[in-house]
Amino acid sequence: MTKPQIIQLPKFLDSRGNLSFVEQLNHIPFEIKRTYWIYDVPGGEARGGHAFRKNEEFIVALSGAFDVIVDDGSQKEKFTLNRSYYGLYVPSGLWREMKNFSTNSLALEFGSIHYDVNDYIREYDEFLKLKNNGEI
Numbered sequence: 001m002t003k004p005q006i007i008q009l010p011k012f013l014d015s016r017g018n019l020s021f022v023e024q025l026n027h028i029p030f031e032i033k034r035t036y037w038i039y040d041v042p043g044g045e046a047r048g049g050h051a052f053r054k055n056e057e058f059i060v061a062l063s064g065a066f067d068v069i070v071d072d073g074s075q076k077e078k079f080t081l082n083r084s085y086y087g088l089y090v091p092s093g094l095w096r097e098m099k100n101f102s103t104n105s106l107a108l109e110f111g112s113i114h115y116d117v118n119d120y121i122r123e124y125d126e127f128l129k130l131k132n133n134g135e136i
C-alpha cells in the first residue's frame with residue numbers, strides 16, 4: 001500500500017458492548033513492532049508535525065475524535081477519525097499532523113519499526129528537500 005487510507009475493522013455489535021480487533025499483516029499491512037497511545041490531550045490541541053523515513057503507521061481513535069492531515073509534499077489530505085472501528089494507514093515518507101483532538105480522546109498507534117529518533121524528519125523544509133530529491 002502506497003497511499004494513506006482508512007481501513008474498516010471488524011466489529012461485533014452486542015448489547016453488552018461492542019468489540020473490534022486488528023491483526024498484523026491483515027487489517028494492518030505490516031508487522032507491528034511498536035504500539036503507543038496518546039491520551040490526556042487538551043481539547044483542540046495538535047501533535048505530531050513530522051515525517052518518518054521508514055516507519056509506517058496505523059492509527060485508531062479508540063475514543064473521541066481527531067484529524068490526521070497527511071501531506072506528500074504537494075497535496076494534503078485530511079482524515080477525521082471518530083469511530084473505534086476505523087484505522088488510518090499512513091505509509092512512510094509523508095508529513096503528518098494530528099489536530100483538533102476532542103477532550104478525552106485516545107489515539108492508539110501501531111508502528112512498523114522500533115522507536116528510532118533518527119527516523120524522524122521534524123523540519124518541513126528538510127522533508128520537502130528529501131521528497132524532491134526522491135530520498136524518501
Ligand code: TYD
Binds near residue numbers: 034036050115
Ligand atoms: P513524538 O513522536 O515527538 O510525539 P508527537 O509526534 O505526537 O508530537 O514523541 C514524544 C516523545 O515521546 C519524544 O520525546 C519521544 C518519545 N517517544 C518514545 O520514546 N517512544 C515512542 O515510541 C514514541 C512514539 C515517542
